[in-house]
Structure formats: C-alpha cells, structure tokens
Amino acid sequence: MTTMRTTHGAGSARARRWAGLLAAVAAAALMAGCESMPKSGGLGGLGSALSAVTGGGSGGGTKFDGVLDVVQGASAAFKDYTAEEQRQLGVEFSSVLLGARPLLRNELVQRYVNQVGWWVAQQADLPTGKDGKPLQFAWRFGVIDSDAVNAYATPGGFVFVTVGLMRQLKSESELAGVLAHEVAHVVRGHYLAAIKKGGFAQMAGGVVQARAGNAAISSAMVNAVRNIYQKGLDQGDEFDADRMGMLYAARAGYAPAGLPNVLKMYAANSAQDANYNLLFSTHPAPADRIAKLTPLLGEKFAGAQGTGNEARYMEIRRQLR
Template identity: 40%
Template sequence: MKKSILIIALGAVFASSGAYALNLQDMLKDELLKQIEPRQAEPQQTAPSETGNAHGAQDNPAATVLGAFAKTSTEDEIRIGRQIAGDLLGAAPLVPDASLQRYVNQVGRWVALQSDRPDLPWHFGVIDTTDINAFAAPGGYVFVTRGLYQKLNSEAELAGVLAHEISHVVHKDHLKILQQTRLLNLGAQYLGKQAKGQDAVQKLIGSGAEIVARGLDKNAEFAADRMGVVLAARAGYDPYGLPAVLEEIGHTAPNDSRVALLFKTHPAPAERLSMLGEAIGTHFDSLAPGKELKDRFYRIR
C-alpha cells in the first residue's frame, strides 16, 4: 500500500508543549497512588419496595457504588481507570526518566485531541518491564511497556501504538467488559457487605492485572487498529506506523516470554495486519505523505 496521508502541522503544538506535557512522576504522587475519596451520595427519594424498605441502596454503600458503576458517568469512569492504573503501576513502576514520560504525554495528548473524547484527562506513561505490550484503562489512562517502546523506531510508530489504546478508551471497551462480567456476578457477593470509597471500587474492578489479562473481543481489537490508524493520520503522522509495529512484533518468536500476554489477549499480528490491509485499501493514496519523525523520536538511554 502506498504510504501517503494528509500532513497536519505539529510545530505549534510541540512549540507550546508545556500545555500538554504531564510529568507522570508528579502524577504518581498526586493522582495515581492517592486514595480515592469516597463519593458523597446525593439524597434520593426512593419508592418503598414490596418488603417495605424505603431506603434501598442508601443503606448499603456497596450497593450505592454498584449502582453508580452501572450508570458509569465520566466521573465514575475516570475513578475506575485511576484505580486500575494505580494497580498496574504498583506491579510495574514507571521508567524513571522524566523526559521520556513528558515526551510520551506530548505525543499521546496530541493524538487524543484528534479523537471523539479530547476532554478526558489523558495520562500516558512508559512502565518499567521488558514485556512487549501496551495497556489502556477507562478514563484516559494509557501505558506502553519499556519492552515495546524499545522496539519502536519513530514517533509515528509511537503515535500508532498510543492511538490504538486511545481508541479502546474512546470505545469504552474495557468498561464494557467490566460491566458485563462484574455486574453479573458481584451482586450476591458484595451487596450484603459494607464497603466504602477505594475498597468498594477495588472490589468492583478486581485488579489492574486482571482487567488487562482478560483480553478483549477480537472485533474490539480490529476496530481499535482501524481507528488508531485514522487518529494517527489526523494527527499528521504516517498512518503506517501501527502496521510497522505489528509487523515487527510478528517477528518475535511465539515462545518468547515477553510477548506471552500480548499473544494471549490479542489476535495474531498477521491477522491484524490482514484486517487492517482490507480496511485501509487505497484510502490514503491520494493524500500527501505523513510524518515519521525518526529524528525527533525520544530514545531510552
């Protein structure tokens, strides 16, 4: 397929990168690892049940949180994502390189601005593990492993990877999985227990490792690949950055422990490339080439 796409000027954005740069070391202190404040339930008029209980969920904090989780407002979504992100960072901390983290946030937030949810409080980071993978959590939390980052060769490839994960957040893919699995099974187990704030959210979502290890439906991954290519294109990058990464990962031996989780939770790279090829076709052939930005790509020291 011909490598071509509309160029979007990025100079002004990166010239004022202070507006978008987020120091994830500060985020660890101020946001990801702080305790989630218990939400104050608003007084509600609840109709009496057939058993005569007029208080309903107000008498049961766990039921209150379960109800809020089912409705999943943006505030709820961010709260859940923050907890999952904290779990992930508890298992594998960020790479201790502030410049790297700022750079990844600059790229990620610029790509996220091209999505249908630009107003989420997007946070990006590189976590310190040799595994080859990337993760997204509800509410705008996106992480790339050091193992995957070190396989990248350009900013366009980074943008493609981040765009794929951004797409999962935009589509609320992990949130849907939580709704489908947790809400079906948690009622009997937790409705009778008293749980507040962070403990309640933790019980509702399980652990960060659990949510990312569960994997998504193949169609969700294919859709995220398609949208990821489009978002990278809108941001002015070469849209073939993500396919290049998939091709590189495909060269990794299936028995390599670094890709064990990735291959378990995602379709095979060859299958993803095939589906992307069919979807993209010649749609980008009439447009000007996008940017690869190999020289600007930040390399881990």
C-alpha cells in the same frame, strides 16, 4: 507483563502518587504546546477513509470486514458512568498496573510520550455521557518500567506503554499508532463494555466506598481489574481499536503505516519470547490484524501524507535503559 501483585491499599496510594506525577508531566507537555507536532488536516482521501473505517456513519450495527461497529454499544456503556466515575475507575485500574511495575523515572521520556499521546487523543471523536454532552477525558500517558512488550489503557483516559515496547519501535509514527490504538479503546468504551460483560457493572459505584476503606469491595475490584487485563478484550474490540487508531494517527499528521508496521514487528517476533507472552495471549494474531488494516492502508489511506519523525524518536529511545 510481570504478574500483577499488589495490595489494594498500597496500590491505590501508589497510583495516586503516579497520577499526580502524570498530571504534572501532562500539564508541562500542554504548556510546551504542539508547535513541534505534525500538522493535522490536509490529508487527501481522509474523508473516504473515515467513512470506510466507521462503516459509513455514526450509528451502530453496520459491518466492516465482518467486525461489528461498536459505536452504538459504546454510547450505551458511557451512559452508565459519569466522567468522574470513569476517572476514579482509571485510577483504580492504574493502581493494579503500577502495582506490578512502576513508571519509568525519566521526565524527558514521560513528557515526550505525553505530548505525542495528547496530540493524537485530540483527533478522536468523543462519546457522549449521561447528560448527552461530549465527554472530556483528562488524558494521562505514561511509560511503565518493564521489559514486557505491551501497552494498556484504562477508563477515564490513562494510557501506558512499556519500556520494552518503546525499545522495539523505530519512529514517532509507530508510537503514535500504538497510543492511538489505546486511545480508541478509551473513547470507544471497550473497557467499560468489558466491565459490564464481566458482571462488574456496579464497580464504579464501589469506587467511592472502596476509597472509604471497604476492603471487601476493594478486593473484588482488584480481582476484576486483574481478570480484565489477563483475559484481554474481545477480538472485535481490538480490530476496532486498530482501524480507529490508524485513523486518529493519520488525522494527527502521522504516516498511517505506523501501526501496521508495529504489527509487522509483532509478527516477526517469536512467540517463544517471554516479553511478548501477555501481548500474544490477549490480542488477535498479528497476521490477522495486519490483514484487516492492509486494504485500508493500500486504498483509503493511499493519499494520506504523514510524518514518521524517526530521528526525534530515536533520540528519545536512546534515553531508555
């Protein structure tokens, strides 16, 4: 991704405009319904896959291939933030991302990505908030007009993929796998954990003051968000999002191999390609990620039947400049 440079005031105003556009596109996608989306359910062996992916239960502390299951930690993180605070954080995070590159001005592409993303997001297990009730995320999906190959998520349910990444994908199941990975970051609380780990636990409270014009808090928030995206999440969080993302996509009726195929594409591209620089610097090596997913794909997901929707995806890809 290009270097993130924007003033907070201009970035926030832009983010609010884009948030409104995304809301309209998402609403239109929901009104269109999911009649054209893959059918969920009926995926043989998915129950055992769920058990293996989540470590055999909903509690934390279990291990899967040496990666700590973060369910318990995620729940603790969510209890520190209301749904509204998370949404406000999402807008602020988006202002930094969209301050670097804007959304692609193509309603057909945006509507399509929102429809696929929303359908995948419905398959995720929701965490609980401060009141002990499941959190409902106002999901918004967008395509950033950038040649960089990457995808991003924010607290509260904003998810972005780049034009550069979409040009490299070959099927709807691959897109679903990428979006499901980002959805997992949101519902598993990975960005909230990064906020706390980075010493920015009071950031949510500062959102309200920042919106009232407190420049000092505003500047600190922008710097914190830049730091999170430039540094990346913990490797354990990325592995967790991979395996949960593969599960969500399979639940949505997509071929489970979608995300592993994307990782193989990453592995096949040279680290010298500048469009992959940020992706490679903030994520574990593609080969390591593939190694974590291969046993699941060959065993627990072996009976899962899903669609790729290659032709439909390629029609959309031809819309990209």
